[in-house]
Amino acid sequence: MKLIAKLALLFVALVSVNSAVAQEKKPASPAAEAKGTINGAAITIKYNSPFVKGRQIWGSLVPYGQVWRAGANDATTFETSKAIKVEGKDLAAGTYSLFIIPQENGTATVIFNKEAKQWGAYKYNEKQDALRVTVKTKKVDKLAESLTYTITKTGVVLSWEKLEVPFTVK
Template structure:
């Protein structure tokens, strides 16, 4: 009898794990998003992220705190993938898939491309950086509730969120 109870408990644990693994991620408060573009240079850029909402909070205070490394999204780590070697704001980045982190600042954001794409921001160490760039945030053309990435064929990439736009160029 005890064996049956133990087996039933184990089966219940596995079924609940399976159900949680199969959850529809689009129903999350910060839904997943993917932006993908083949640039004029022939390189394909893919950013896979989740979209946190502002929800009346202040970017740099209650969300994405200034001066602290952040996963540049919500839920799982954000990934940045390039099909060919590229230059980001003039600095070389080999083809591959990277974790994308940022350190928000009032006058400057640091964008980090980490060699380990599945590592959370709190576990990322500088020794695992593939590349760091510094970019100047600008005022967005319009308020954007859910964090969004845009990529154009010319290689202009922008993180747009709230009233902030954080641009960089991939060539």
């Protein structure tokens, strides 16, 4: 009987240790996906979602005036099943890497690059851009702790910290 009790206690201890180790290995920027349909085009955005964690994001972690991968780790990808218009400009069906250049003046350049598989923005090549559009950013009161993309009926919104980067899609 004592042996069974000791084995049961050992089993509980092992399960507890495995659970603790599994919790420690959660990614700092977990993979995420946003899906939606706009005017018949299926849109899928795949990204890694970093957290604010008390940091200053815009103008610091994400510098103004520099190309940013619009997420963490691999470059964010934007896929559309049909040709669309982004901010009134044509974008063919396909999969693109999505980059953003935030500016201190309340605007951002949203970039759709033909090289979909990239690590970050380290090998970003402007010559591979399929489309660039400039949008107005929006300061908000509510903190978005993790970076999130939302697909609406009329476009896409990137939310992180206390800033939104919206762009229209038709």
